[in-house]
Every structure is written in structure tokens, then in C-alpha cells.
Amino acid sequence: MSDAVDKMLAGMAANRQTMNRQLAKIDEIMERSNNTLLHIESNSKAFSQNVALSETQKMYNLRPEAEMALSKILDNFKLLMSSGDQREEAYSALEGCLAYRHRVEHLGSSVRKLVALYDTVGQMKSSQEEQYASEDSP
Known part of the structure; x- marks a missing residue:
């Protein structure tokens, strides 16, 4: 993370x-x-x-x-x-702060999604490696 x-x-x-x-x-x-x-x-x-x-x-x-x-x-x-x-x-000062907060929340959400995607790709990669290893060993 x-x-x-x-x-x-x-x-x-x-x-x-x-x-x-x-x-x-x-x-x-x-x-x-x-x-x-x-x-x-x-x-x-x-x-x-x-x-x-x-x-x-x-x-x-x-x-x-x-x-x-x-x-x-x-x-x-x-x-x-x-x-x-x-x-x-x-933009007034309040609207600017709210817009900034919204951007920060959006970035945080995007980061969480990217971390989840990274974990999923890692799991897929390890699963694929296990599958290749089981196919290679008779």
C-alpha cells in the first residue's frame, strides 16, 4: 500500500x-x-x-x-x-476546499482500486505459475 x-x-x-x-x-x-x-x-x-x-x-x-x-x-x-x-x-474558498477534498477522496479511491488490482494480478500470476509447475512435474 x-x-x-x-x-x-x-x-x-x-x-x-x-x-x-x-x-x-x-x-x-x-x-x-x-x-x-x-x-x-x-x-x-x-x-x-x-x-x-x-x-x-x-x-x-x-x-x-x-x-x-x-x-x-x-x-x-x-x-x-x-x-x-x-x-x-x-470558486469561493469553501467550494475550493470541497473540490480539493473531493479530488483527494477520488484519488484515495483510485489508489485502493489500484492496490486491489495489483493484488488480483499477483494472485493470478502465482496461480498461473502453480499451474505451470504442476504441468511440468509428472
Whole structure:
């Protein structure tokens, strides 16, 4: 039983590491997009000083693939931020605790089922080995 719990805890630790890597990747993407936006803004200011565009008109010279990448980054960031807000609004502290308790109970039930399955497979294996041993010995 403790092996199953250890495996479950190891799985949870692996999930936590995966989430941390995903958060680091999101931070990296946001940092790159901020740097890209700053670069675009500085180029725009330098360009506008040379060309003397009106105050209300802004012009950015981007390659099409850079424009697509930037729009995807911003769209995905908006989706990511809105999904987090919806989750926070949907759950009060009590609902969060109840949901966490339900997940823990579900995991406990799953662990018990896995232990029972492991025992059953072990019994089947030993039964099969006994059957082979009785067939081999005349």
C-alpha cells in the first residue's frame, strides 16, 4: 500500500514539476513578447521622427510571420488570463476546499482500486505459475 502511495506522490510531484515548467515557459514567452513590443515601439518612434507622421497615426513595419506570431502570443495570453479569472470567480474558498477534498477522496479511491488490482494480478500470476509447475512435474 505504501508503494502505491509513494507512486501517487511521485506522480503528483511530476505534475507539479510539469506545471512549473509550463509557467516558466509562459513567463519566457511573455518576456519575449514584451521585448518585441518594446522593440516595435522604439522602431516606430524612430521611424516617426524621421518621417514626421501625424500624432494620431501609428505605423509599424513588420514581416507577416512576425505579425502572426505576435497576434498569436497576445490572443493566447488573453485566453490564459481570462480562464484564470473565470476559475477564481467560480470558486469561493469553501467550494475550493470541497473540490480539493473531493479530488483527494477520488484519488484515495483510485489508489485502493489500484492496490486491489495489483493484488488480483499477483494472485493470478502465482496461480498461473502453480499451474505451470504442476504441468511440468509428472
